[in-house]
Amino acid sequence: MAKLKDIVNYFRDDWNLSLFSIAASSIYEIVDLVVPYAIGQILNVLSNQPLDKPLEGAIAIVSQLTNYPVSKPLSLGVLLGLVFLVTVVRAPTQPWLTSWFHWDIALRARRENSKLAIEKILTLPIEFYDVNNPGRIAGRLGRGISNHTWTYPEIGGQLIPKLLRVLGIFVFIVVIEWRIAVLYLISFFLILTFSLRKLQEIIRHEGLLDKYMENTESRTSELITNIKTVKAFATEARELNRQKRRLDRELKLVDYRVHKDYVILLTWQKTVIQFCVFAILGLTLAATVGGEISLGHFVMTLTLSSMAYSELEPISTLAEGFSRRYSSMLRYHEFMQESTGYDAATLLEDDKSQAYKFTGKVEFSHVSFGYDANRKVLQDINLLIEPYQTVALVGRSGSGKSTLVKLLLRYFEPQDGQILIDGEDIRTLNVGKYRRRLAIVHQEVDVFNGTVMDNLTYGRPEATLEQVREACKIARVDEVVQHLPQGYYTVVGERGVRLSGGQRQRLGIARALLVEPDVLIFDEATSSLDYESERSIQLAMRSIQGTCTTIIIAHRLSTVREADKIVVLDKGRIAEVGSHEELLLHEGIYSRLHSLQETGELLD
């Protein structure tokens, strides 16, 4: 659960500088109070009333140092000098000691925390992305980071110094006239208790608003990702209406709750303030007429009071701003507190030591695994894959084929048993270096925005054009790429929209081949392709066969008949193992699946 402490910790790298800049801003705010004080004293000098004792002492010292007798001009000169010091002289230093540092700290914290957020994105376990869509994550991070960036200059640079200034004014007023100070205290108490209640409501409503906004953003992101389905079903109007309803819900909340709360808060504040200012005017006037305070103190008290009250509106605006941002900042920290995969630290290491090299002998020994402890998805799997063998994993949907591969890739760890590569338990290996010796071609090949060459060399950036072309020839995509407008340097749009499914699939194979993996995995690589594309890919697979250990997950049995070994999974267990011919003779699950596919009968 994220807390206020996490928001403060966001700026942890610059504690000393933060304290310094907040102290500097506060000093400037407090020193400012010298001006009304000095003006009050000037009025006293002009109206021949006594000066305050400390000031009289200071003027006596100046008189001694300058050999100038204590007089009206000397007193006025000292007071004017004081005003000069706190106004004109501070002007060139203030922006540097305050504004510069506040933004410097905020922007550096943004850089550091954005880096941490990217680290988080890169190291979260893969299942996190099964349940959180990109729009939701991006919205939460974007809002969280930008709100923190604004918060520091507002809270550190303005709110805290302003509160200290109000406190300073209070001290001044206590010294001058305690009855006014009591009035001042009552009004602040009334304003503060009401404000805190309203701010809590604002925080609560903003939290809700944040959730609403994440839902809207998440759906918008889904609409972009699934735009083909939207268009195919012509559901544009329905989707628009649905999003409109969400936006209306947000507006209602922000306008009738959050904003209204703020306006009520301001109304209450202004009323209390005006009432108090009037009361202070009456009280001070009475005290002046009664001779209890001087004319100078009368002017000073009124000026200081109006200074204090005029700070209340910016203070509440700043507090309201913070409250509005509060829940989105907490949501950012909730994301940052998501637990990363067991392999996070290793994955971020830039390990330059020698790369691994395996023969590609893979062994699953008594492997059992479940995504949750109560339901085993794989049970007691024993499987030996010899180097350079091609092994196919087949079985009904949900039988555990992809899970087996996820375990091999170390996305998850088995609860029982072990997986060995060249006789070594994969848990003992550096996960990044290990994974770099494996390559996988998914059903949906991700294409990054960039040239075809950039995409192909993703796993091996130093590959030459010749090496890239060699891989593309094996994957039967070289000719296709040559026909693109700029050949290998053609930019493929975001998500590779300019390439057909079959072309992307073959690019994916070339990309995998280019890293010269020791184990190559095809995860239903041909399932979504037409016959011709499937054929090309089968031919590509045939060229690869025997060059490295290959694991093929396939629903279409035509893809796997040439495999050295076919493993049939059923309900998380290995049900049958053998070659195509052996399994047909066995007349078990494989043979049944095969005849169903041959005859085109429907699977139950």
Ligand SMILES: Nc1ncnc2c1ncn2[C@@H]1O[C@H](COP(=O)(O)OP(=O)(O)OP(=O)(O)O)[C@@H](O)[C@H]1O
């Ligand atoms: N991330 C996950 N969290 C929880 N359960 C999961 C997760 N991924 C898969 N499963 C479950 O594990 C079981 C095996 O899934 P798996 O994807 O390995 O099967 P499969 O044989 O590859 O299926 P398909 O051929 O449909 O891809 C299924 O019951 C599935 O619902």
